[in-house]
Amino acid sequence: MHNAASNKANTNYQYRINQMDMALTQFGFMGISLVRSEMMGVHNVSDLEWKGFIHLWRVVGYVLGIDERFNICRESVTHTKKICELLIQRVFLHHMRKTSQEFDAMSKALLNGMWAMNPILQHDVFILYLHMVLENSKDYKKPRPNLQPLGTWGTMKLRVIIFVVWALQFTLIRLFYMYLQIFGLWLMRKFPFIAYYKYGKCVAHVSVE
Template sequence: MKYSSRVLHLNLHLTAEPFDSPSRKMLKKVRKKDFSAQDFVDQLLREGAQVTCDETNESFVRSDRLPPFYDERLFRKGQEFFHKHAFSMYSACFYGLVTILSIPTILRILIFTKQSSSAITAYKRYVATIFHMTIWYDEDFKPGSKLWKSISQVRHVHNSASKRGSKAGVHRIFQKDMALTQFGFMGFQLSRSHLVGIHDASEEEWKSFLHVWRVVGYLLGINDRFNLCSGSVQETKEICELLISQAFKPEILKGDKDFLSMARHVCSGLWPVSPILNFKTSLCFLHALVQETNGFKKIPEPTFFKLSWGLKLSYYFQMYVFLYWMKNHYYRLYRNFIQKFTLWFFKVLPLLAFYKFGIAHSYVDIKV
């Protein structure tokens, strides 16, 4: 069953209405009764590929208005949930990042901007992304805050790239591209939680985590009818599963040379942040994620390379950590501490970046 015109009409005007408006309540009832994850994905991949993302919801930047659906309690709980599973969250974001590089429209924009076309440019771009993300999970969400300024800065970068891409004859950044990018920050955490080391999370915790990304997605310009996190936890999980099987998996298994080249640059660029990163083992683990296999019976090695015994051992160790060791409360606390300390120390003294890129290129300042 396709979305009715009435549902689409309500969605289009959702962000302009109070949280308890009659049309919002009606939309919730209609979605609960008639929701279809496949219809949502079809609409996103079809209509979302025709609606641009830049210069939408600009009232956020120009005024002190919060999103109409913003819930401070849920947002703070979502931040707490992230910190409870910080190591797994950052790990899942890395694989989410590599995943979205497989989407041709996203890849073309990145190639055009030349911000991920080498190890050093990928280092600067994605370290900046990590720093922005830590602000989103650490700071208060209110006008004038560091979080507010951070999102405004990211929006400006996206809008600028979109406009330059359009002028150069590439294309603008579309709602589909932004929604798929949103997946990169929350999709594997929800749909492959056991494979990235998030165990025994409650429905309320997932609800709060998705609320954070509904808010962030909205502020970055994603219309609510394309926002992956605008429904219930179960609805969002169904959407993520379909996106993996229909949008990401075919492109990843295809192994496009530009995608592989960009993924290699990302792994090389982020090596100073996480020295255990290896392109081959990372790609094998990504194949395990999109094919939903724990990888112990047979490593899902891409056909274009084979792992050495040393890399196989590294792969198995990573898989074992996520599937089993992260279930232990004290080990999870230990890995979270190491993850946070590593990022703090990296901001102060990025020694491995000094070695790889030189002191002049090692410090990344997002000026927030």
């Protein structure tokens, strides 16, 4: 899959998917949850559970073609966390503080599309929370030069997100949230009324099978 995508990118744009691209993508799937677990709603995880989680993504990285030198998942949980933290400080924070037009367009398209499934998603709210996660800071009032201040409605949505990820440490909340997600997926298949409103009924149903 990656090889086919890389060949097509090389044909069209003279750019191939390289080891760095795949390692940073690997981080996107597991790194944030590992080093910012509580801000992602992951609570009370033992070292043994983290070790199993890291091993899974180490194998996935290997299968997808990441060279052992560039695979950010290591034998040690501590070592893996240090690598992830370095990537945040040296790569992700740097680029998030000075985003490109392409990033803004892509992130807006992604979040606006997902809004039909989860109306709490709002581009400027999500981007601010991503900054908070990367900075490991819960201070949403902190001035950030590249971001516009949230309005009242956006601030309320952000507070809901902060509350939900905190509340996920409780079993009953996690169960409720799990069934809410299952219901949301069912609703998207059978009666996506928010998509009806935004895109029109004739194009709201999309087959994902």
